[in-house]
Amino acid sequence: MKVTVYEDKCCGAGxxxxxxxxxxxxxxxxxxxxxxxxxxxxxxxxxxxxxASICPALAIELSEAK
Amino acid sequence: MxxxxxxxxxxNRSRSVLVVGASAAGLATAEALRRKGFDGRVTxxxxxxxxxxxxxxxxxxxxxxxxxxxxxxLRPEAxxxxxxxxxxxxxxxxxxxxxxxxxxxxxxxxxxxxxxVIATGIRPRAFPGTAGIAGVHLLRxxxxxxxxxxxxSESCRLVVVGDGVLGAEIAATxxxxxxxxTLVGPQAAPMELQLGGEVAKALAALHVEQGVDLRPGVGxxxxxxxxxxVSGVRLESGEVLPADAVVVSIGSTPVTEWLAGSGLRVExxxxxxxxxxxxxxxxxxxDVARWDHVxxxxxxxxxxxxxxxxxxxxxxxxxxxxxxxxxxxxxxWTDQFNVKIQVYGLPSAHAATEVVEGDPADGRFVLRCTxxxxxxxxxxxxxxxxxxxxxxxxxxx
Ligand SMILES: Cc1cc2nc3c(=O)[nH]c(=O)nc-3n(C[C@H](O)[C@H](O)[C@H](O)COP(=O)(O)OP(=O)(O)OC[C@H]3O[C@@H](n4cnc5c(N)ncnc54)[C@H](O)[C@@H]3O)c2cc1C
Ligand code: SF4
Numbered sequence: 001m002k003v004t005v006y007e008d009k010c011c012g013a014g015x016x017x018x019x020x021x022x023x024x025x026x027x028x029x030x031x032x033x034x035x036x037x038x039x040x041x042x043x044x045x046x047x048x049x050x051x052a053s054i055c056p057a058l059a060i061e062l063s064e065a066k
Numbered sequence: 067m068x069x070x071x072x073x074x075x076x077x078n079r080s081r082s083v084l085v086v087g088a089s090a091a092g093l094a095t096a097e098a099l100r101r102k103g104f105d106g107r108v109t110x111x112x113x114x115x116x117x118x119x120x121x122x123x124x125x126x127x128x129x130x131x132x133x134x135x136x137x138x139x140l141r142p143e144a145x146x147x148x149x150x151x152x153x154x155x156x157x158x159x160x161x162x163x164x165x166x167x168x169x170x171x172x173x174x175x176x177x178x179x180x181x182x183v184i185a186t187g188i189r190p191r192a193f194p195g196t197a198g199i200a201g202v203h204l205l206r207x208x209x210x211x212x213x214x215x216x217x218x219s220e221s222c223r224l225v226v227v228g229d230g231v232l233g234a235e236i237a238a239t240x241x242x243x244x245x246x247x248t249l250v251g252p253q254a255a256p257m258e259l260q261l262g263g264e265v266a267k268a269l270a271a272l273h274v275e276q277g278v279d280l281r282p283g284v285g286x287x288x289x290x291x292x293x294x295x296v297s298g299v300r301l302e303s304g305e306v307l308p309a310d311a312v313v314v315s316i317g318s319t320p321v322t323e324w325l326a327g328s329g330l331r332v333e334x335x336x337x338x339x340x341x342x343x344x345x346x347x348x349x350x351x352x353d354v355a356r357w358d359h360v361x362x363x364x365x366x367x368x369x370x371x372x373x374x375x376x377x378x379x380x381x382x383x384x385x386x387x388x389x390x391x392x393x394x395x396x397x398x399w400t401d402q403f404n405v406k407i408q409v410y411g412l413p414s415a416h417a418a419t420e421v422v423e424g425d426p427a428d429g430r431f432v433l434r435c436t437x438x439x440x441x442x443x444x445x446x447x448x449x450x451x452x453x454x455x456x457x458x459x460x461x462x463x
Contacts (some may be wrong), residue, residue, distance in 0.1 A: 011399055012406055012450035031450025053097055056371045
């Protein structure tokens with residue numbers, strides 16, 4: 001799984017961080033998403049899918065191929 | 067009222083789900099069902115003919131023209147196709163038979179399912195007697211946003227009637243495009259109800275600094291029309307504010323007329339139990355749903371974006387038999403000028419407040435609201451991350 005985040009869409013809600021704290025963080029200065037792990041391990045897949053689907057700004061994209 | 071057992075009971079038998087309303091809450095319910103492994107039939111019925119799109123950008127990036135409307139789509143087409151749902155768009159439900167779980171549509175179709183999810187949202191209230199006057203705007207749909215945007219120009223004098231979240235945000239976004247923007251409302255400062263007095267005052271100062279003409283604490287008596295087009299806003303004081311265009315943002319009403327005769331209880335929203343169950347096999351989600359919040363000990367209806375998705379997750383789980391109460395910390399954000407405001411919990415005018423991080427003088431702070439010895443809300447002003455980290459302090463988090 002490969003994770004992409006779009007900073008220009010992110011509204012800083014932090015929902016992704018609450019869903020998958022090992023994969024996402026927020027910048028201290030403006031709350032914009034920080035991707036900690038571009039290719040998370042399999043144990044993170046569920047959390048990352050959850051994060052992508054609850055992000056209110058649709059700022060997280062997953063490509064599931066490999 | 068149906069007890070939890072009813073919801074769980076019907077849930078285990080659910081082989082088909084019909085979601086009425088194809089926007090944030092409706093689509094999120096369908097997605098959550100699939101994510102949780104539901105492989106039965108899912109139908110998503112929506113009155114609008116567009117593919118599902120998101121509303122927060124309508125008063126921000128779409129209104130300002132920074133985004134093409136397509137960017138506000140909730141999901142790319144390929145992703146919708148992967149969901150394997152039946153998408154019936156441009157077809158409104160006109161009635162519900164709750165006992166038999168059957169929905170009639172405006173095209174005369176009858177759809178039934180084991181579980182029905184009501185996700186029909188809200189619609190803005192119009193100013194009485196202003197229908198059909200050119201230059202008067204409401205903002206809920208993509209069409210509304212584009213219509214309003216086409217009016218905004220350097221020479222336009224815009225008056226926004228209503229000082230809630232949406233009114234304040236529209237004023238802020240429009241100020242970038244219009245020379246003259248006036249924000250009129252009954253409160254002492256914009257968004258006082260949602261922010262409490264202190265932060266609302268800071269917001270008022272921001273608007274004034276950015277050139278918005280604030281008219282706090284005044285009621286609007288009516289709109290002035292000249293030759294079929296709006297030409298001004300008449301205040302209760304008798305003063306008339308000249309206007310080339312007017313946005314009316316004075317609150318909204320849950321979209322529930324179609325539920326008349328359904329047997330469901332409707333009181334400012336579809337009344338649900340703590341699990342968002344309205345009647346056996348009937349659920350409600352998003353802006354239209356009023357449910358019992360067990361953490362707060364009262365019923366609540368929220369009109370915000372993250373609620374739509376979060377509640378959808380719980381409704382999907384409950385359709386599949388989980389029987390989980392929905393008891394979130396309410397959250398919304400708004401972007402106005404260069405300020406991002408995040409609100410966790412429910413601020414109020416009576417709360418004691420304390421700056422717990424940053425400094426209002428620096429334009430960045432987190433404010434904590436305490437009521438009856440408990441933290442009732444946390445508000446971030448240009449400190450989204452720091453505000454989120456304190457979300458857990460809200461007493462029912
Ligand atoms: C301009 C704007 C800006 C916003 N900004 C923010 C923000 O910054 N932060 C925030 O937290 N929230 C914001 N919100 C609120 C957020 O967008 C809503 O909470 C969210 O859209 C709720 O989703 P919903 O699916 O419950 O309702 P809706 O989005 O209202 O969707 C309901 C859908 O049901 C359809 N429908 C209605 N009746 C029928 C019927 N009889 N049959 C079939 N379909 C029907 C409607 O056409 C609509 O498509 C904003 C809202 C607006 C309008
Ligand atoms: S959930 Fe989405 S909007 Fe919120 S911080 Fe994460 S990426 Fe940004």
